[in-house]
Amino acid sequence: MDTNRAKMVPSTMSSAQENRSFVAQETSDDSEDEKPIAASRLVRTQVLSIRGSHANSDDSKGEKPMVTARQLVKPSQDSEDDDDKPLSSRLLLTPKSKYEKRKRLLDHRANSSPKRPKVSHACSSTSTLKIKEEKDDDLIQISQRIKEPTLLTEKKAMRPKWFETFDPEQEEVATIYAVMKDTDYVQKNHVIRRLDGCDFTPIYEWCMKEKQDRKQMSREEKKAAGAEKKKQEEKYAWAFVDGEKERVGSFKVEPPGLFRGRGDDVTINIGQDAPVPECPVPGERWKEVRHDDTVTWLALWTDPINPKKFKYVFLGESSSLKIESDQKKYENARRMLKDYIGKIRADYSRDFTSKDCAKRQIAVATYLIDKLALKGGNEKGEEEADTVGCCTLKFNFLGKDSIRYQNNVEVEVPVYKEIRQFQAGKRGGDHLFDKLDASRLNAHLKQQMPGLTAKVFRTYNASITLDDLLNKEIKDKADLSEKVAVYNHANKEVAIICNHQRTISKSHEEQMSKLMEKTGGLRDNLKELKTTLERAKRGKPQPLTDADGKKRKRNLTPDELEKKIAQKTADIGNMEMGMRTKEDLKTVALGTSKLNYLDPRITVAWCKRNQVPIERMFNTTQLRKFAWAMTVDPDFRF
DNA sequence: GCCCACACTTAGAATTCACGTT
């Protein structure tokens, strides 16, 4: 299924270029006084930002565009077996885990479609490079952007002379290739045999210089550039829904790789009477303008890499439609599971021993989903990563994002027995529940309660757990940071239940040992202080330097020393606490549950009850998303 | 009933930002 799209470090597109892509737009710093809007349910939207690669279609400045590229990032830790990898997977410039995940897929594909690779080239003995791009190329997917035509004069001077001889498309591909200089992506068995007649270093160096320059910009310059960019994007960031101005979600079409995304690939969905927004890519038009008020998307396109899957532009998190569905999600989990959970549990417990095997499987699967907050586990295509959820459980497997789920759980005896029985005669790769799939399970759950699906259990479990923990661990006179710690602890428990993992940061060990050193130092200090105290008590002279290594004019009184000791002990305690937390959280991601599973009203109500400012718990993005929950009653319980 | 296309949510990593330290 998926792309070998390379991951890039985005380059800063120069603001002037963006100006150009946005030219056609009305100026609307203040979109409040926009002209009246179309009344259709859904959308009158503003234009999307399309990052077309054919930026050079505007050559009014009489200057050729410059190609710039984004640095390619290779997964860091898998050099060991590089040589064995097929070209396709070596082109995966993705993070390690995703890399792993897709490796299998790509290997599979590589085996099943002998046609690739599909990038062909011809390379003459002169330094002219031609790389022909084939229509269905999905082998090398490299994003890049075209540099703004108006170059600063110095930069212009930097351009290699021969660069001028490229036509823009050649520049583009040459640049894509050039920045891969440091890597060994082109392998022996690639259809490209020789590129040694070409010297890519000038392009490469130019790109590196550009990157460097960008990094060198002063804080102010960066800020100014950022603000300018924001301003340009502002007019694409809002939509009118039933007359209400709402924030649009991520609205940028992905930057093109060898695939050249253009306006005519994008379908937009606007109100019947809404004026058709102008396609921001000069000379291009929308593929289609639809007026479908039964869906929420504002725009959609396909990436030819993966033509079966659409990419969408949706409204932002703070939009009424998103809020509505978020609220529905929590209400569903809360009110309904509260009213139904007893019966649901009784039913599946009863069905553990049903005569009907399918029923028993449903019962056990529901039990696991309830108890372990597993995901449903929809069927997946051949081409997708081999990961599982509850209904697709195997005996050895990976979960979403190819993250291994390992857990020992105590289960009730009948469950254990049934699982053993389902297991009988099966092999590692077989499904535990052979009479079951996610849609059957959901169909069953639907009968138990309207709106009930497997994922509701997850929401329910996450939220109820947070609510429980927050209301359990009330310490009378906890100070603010202790309260925050209680919250974070509860959050962590939820993240563990949901198996929200993250990779251990590269520098984790290093950071820990640094902290270790620091606490070691503090401990030494403490020891010294204690000896000094003993001496002071006995009236003996104290060392000239104190525990912190500073010179001291006079001896300290035992009282003063006691105070210092207390302080030092507290410091050590705090630091060790921090270390423990850090260690505890090194593989646990808290954000996902906060954003997707925890009813924000639990947090808000708890903050109100405990005089914790909500800003302590939610950052600005979260505050925006959860604004609807701010008025909740302090007594709210999930 | 089953399949599959479509729509929408969830997810972790990459990148940028902000700020303290040297």
Place this chain on the structure above:
DNA sequence: AACGTGAATTCTAAGTGTGGGC
């Protein structure tokens, strides 16, 4: 300024679930 760090933000892949067509 250069650097390190953690938080915030961006990015888009990978899930879930529905419903229409057979």
